[in-house]
Amino acid sequence: MAMTGLSELRSRHPEWAPWLSVVDVALCEIRNPAWQEGMPSVSQSARSATRASSTSRLSCCDVPPNPTHLQPFLDRLVRAALAARTPSLGALQHARYDARASMSIFMAALQGDDERLDALASQIGTEPAPLRAVASLLPLPWLQAFRREQAGRISQAWSAGYCPCCGSWPALAKICGIERIRYLGCGRCGHCWEAEGLKCPYCGMRDHEQLGMLLPEGRAEQSAIEVCKACEGYVKALRTLGPGEPEDALIADLFSVELDLAATARGYHRPSGVGCRMGWES
Numbered sequence: 001m002a003m004t005g006l007s008e009l010r011s012r013h014p015e016w017a018p019w020l021s022v023v024d025v026a027l028c029e030i031r032n033p034a035w036q037e038g039m040p041s042v043s044q045s046a047r048s049a050t051r052a053s054s055t056s057r058l059s060c061c062d063v064p065p066n067p068t069h070l071q072p073f074l075d076r077l078v079r080a081a082l083a084a085r086t087p088s089l090g091a092l093q094h095a096r097y098d099a100r101a102s103m104s105i106f107m108a109a110l111q112g113d114d115e116r117l118d119a120l121a122s123q124i125g126t127e128p129a130p131l132r133a134v135a136s137l138l139p140l141p142w143l144q145a146f147r148r149e150q151a152g153r154i155s156q157a158w159s160a161g162y163c164p165c166c167g168s169w170p171a172l173a174k175i176c177g178i179e180r181i182r183y184l185g186c187g188r189c190g191h192c193w194e195a196e197g198l199k200c201p202y203c204g205m206r207d208h209e210q211l212g213m214l215l216p217e218g219r220a221e222q223s224a225i226e227v228c229k230a231c232e233g234y235v236k237a238l239r240t241l242g243p244g245e246p247e248d249a250l251i252a253d254l255f256s257v258e259l260d261l262a263a264t265a266r267g268y269h270r271p272s273g274v275g276c277r278m279g280w281e282s
């Protein structure tokens with residue numbers, strides 16, 4: 001499904017091919033069972049906390065994640081980025097990092113800490129923009145493995161706007177079936193959770209006068225942009241048959257870039273960072 005999605009995207013937007021070849025490396029790696037090793041345990045207090053708490057599973061881990069396959073994966077992402085031969089990604093050719101630096105990049109990306117990533121870019125001898133781009137993919141295989149590990153233990157009664165599994169902001173909303181059940185999909189760990197409509201996932205606004213909808217020309221049947229005037233945030237809402245497979249949110253997010261462009265052109269944005277910070281230093 002994911003690979004079909006990427007090839008279709010490539011033929012629709014040939015100009016994205018260089019970056020999609022890097023995304024491809026991450027999507028293949030998501031299926032590697034080796035990432036399942038050494039998952040951190042979730043603390044006893046978190047397990048006994050109310051199911052409707054607003055604390056993500058990831059932020060309840062006893063210890064920070066310590067994946068053992070990071071540096072070879074970062075190597076593969078950097079090699080794919082360099083093979084893409086674009087001027088911006090080309091700055092990665094000067095990057096020099098060891099296992100420890102790979103871990104620092106992973107932790108900063110996991111925490112959504114762009115300032116830390118920029119500092120790391122200068123420490124390892126590259127530019128901030130290409131490192132941010134590649135680092136955004138670095139936590140995905142570990143986060144997807146964490147989501148598989150936590151399956152069945154993730155709160156069903158969840159009201160916060162961020163992912164109950166990993167704390168990331170949703171990549172998009174999926175409006176499913178004739179009942180129009182609304183799910184929010186995480187583009188990082190792949191978890192999908194049912195959410196109430198008419199509520200901004202970022203600031204919790206419920207006043208319908210503050211909430212609006214932008215309907216893109218020609219696509220109004222399948223998609224819309226839900227906007228919040230209070231925090232100026234937006235969520236892409238796509239009509240789908242069902243919540244779909246875990247990596248679908250990541251692909252659907254790429255597929256709907258036109259909606260991001262339409263929303264940002266009107267002054268709306270997606271929040272940076274993550275919705276639920278973790279307790280560890282990055």
Ligand SMILES: [Zn+2]
Nearest residue numbers: 163166186189
């Ligand atoms: Zn998530």
Ligand SMILES: [Zn+2]
Nearest residue numbers: 200203228231
């Ligand atoms: Zn809002």
